[in-house]
Amino acid sequence: MALSEALRAHLRSIVDAHHVVLFMKGTRLSPQCGFSATVVGILDAMLPAYHTVDVLADPAVRDGLKDFSEWPTFPQLYARGAFVGGADIVKELHARGELQAALGVAEATVKAPALHVTAKAAAVFREAAADADGLVLRLEVSSGFRYDLSFGDATPLDVVVTVADGLRMYLDPGSAYRADGTTIDYVVGAQGGGFTLSNPNEPAKVKQLSPLQLEAMLKEGKPLTLVDVRTTTERDLAVIEGSRLLDAALEHELLAMDRGAALVFQCHHGVRSLAAAEHFVGHGFREVYNLQGGIDGWSVTVDPDVPRY
Amino acid sequence: MSHHHHDAPAGDMCAALRASILTALPDAQVEATGGGGHYTLVVTSTAFAGKGMVDSQRLVYGAIAHLMKGDNAPVHAIDSLRTRTP
Structure with missing residues (x-):
C-alpha cells in the first residue's frame, strides 16, 4: 500500500x-x-x-x-x-x-520529583540511615512500577530530593520521572511494619474481587458489566444471573464504552478471566475486576443454586 | 482478542527466513533461530560494508518484509537482528 x-x-x-x-x-x-x-x-x-x-x-x-x-x-x-x-x-x-x-542531546537535566514522606516513614528511614555507613537512601521505580527502597551508592546521574529534615532520597532519572507525586508511608500491621507507596502515575491494574464483594456490588445496584469468558457449552451447565457471554459482539460493545466503566470478568475458576481482564486494562479501562474463584467460587460462597461442574 | 500465529513448525519458518535473505543477499551467512512467531537473526554479508546499522538492517528487513506483513503474519517479531561483515 x-x-x-x-x-x-x-x-x-x-x-x-x-x-x-x-x-x-x-x-x-x-x-x-x-x-x-x-x-x-x-x-x-x-x-x-x-x-x-x-x-x-x-x-x-x-x-x-x-x-x-x-x-x-x-x-x-x-x-x-x-x-x-x-x-x-x-x-x-x-x-x-x-x-x-x-x-543530539546534552547531559540530562531531570526535574526533581515531588515526593511526600510521612513522619512515620521518615523516622524509620532516619533510624536505618544511622547504620548505613556512607550509603545513600535510594528509591527505584521500574518501568513496570515495581518499587525498591534501599541503601546504596550515589551515582552521577542521580536526582536528589530532600524529603524531610536532613533526609535525602536518590533516584535515577527514569525512576524520578515515574515517581513524581508518590507518597511513602510506613504502616505497622499484625505481620510487622512495611512501607506503602502510593503513586499516581501507576497504570491501572486488574483488581481481584471476591464472590461476596461482587454480591454486595450487585445488591447496591452498582453499574457494571459482568463478562463471562467461558464457552457456550459451559454456560449451558451453569451461569451467574446477569452475566454476558464474551463474544465478538460484546467485545466490540465493550471497546466502545467509556474507559471509566466497571467491568467484572468471570470464568470457571478465575484464571482465564484474569487474562481477559488484563487485556481490557491494556485497552485503557481503569476499573476492571476479576472474580476470584470464578463461577465455582460464586456457587460455593454466594449461590448454591448455581451448579458446580 | 487472542494472538494468532501461524503454527508452522519453527524450523520451516527459520528456513523460509534464511531463503528470503539469501535471495536478496546471495553471499550472506544467515543464522535464524526461534519459533512461535519470534525469531532471532544474525546475518553476515559483504553487502553491509560501509553501511550504518539502520541501512544494514533495512536490507534484511526488506528481504523478509513479505513474512512480516499483516496482523496474522507468520513472523510476528524479530527479537534481535545483528548484521555483520565477514
Missing part, C-alpha cells in the same frame, strides 16, 4: 515538531510491548522529556510509518527529524555510549 501524500506530510510534521519522537506500542507510562518498554527504559534514564506516539491507537499511522521509515517493526525512534533505529539499534547505541550523540 502506497503512502498517501497527506499521511506522509502528517508523519513528517510529527517528527519535525519534537526533538526526539518515539513511535511505540502503548504509552511512556504503560508500554504494551517488551521492545517498546526497553527503549522507554533507556530514554527515561537519559531524557527529561520526549514525545511518544502510541501506534496502537492509530492504525493509519502504524501502517504508514512502516513505509515512511522503511522499517517494519516498532518501536521506531526519531531525533532531529531523522530515523535513529528500532529497539536493537537503540540498545546497541546505548551500550556503546553513543546514544546521546545520536540523539
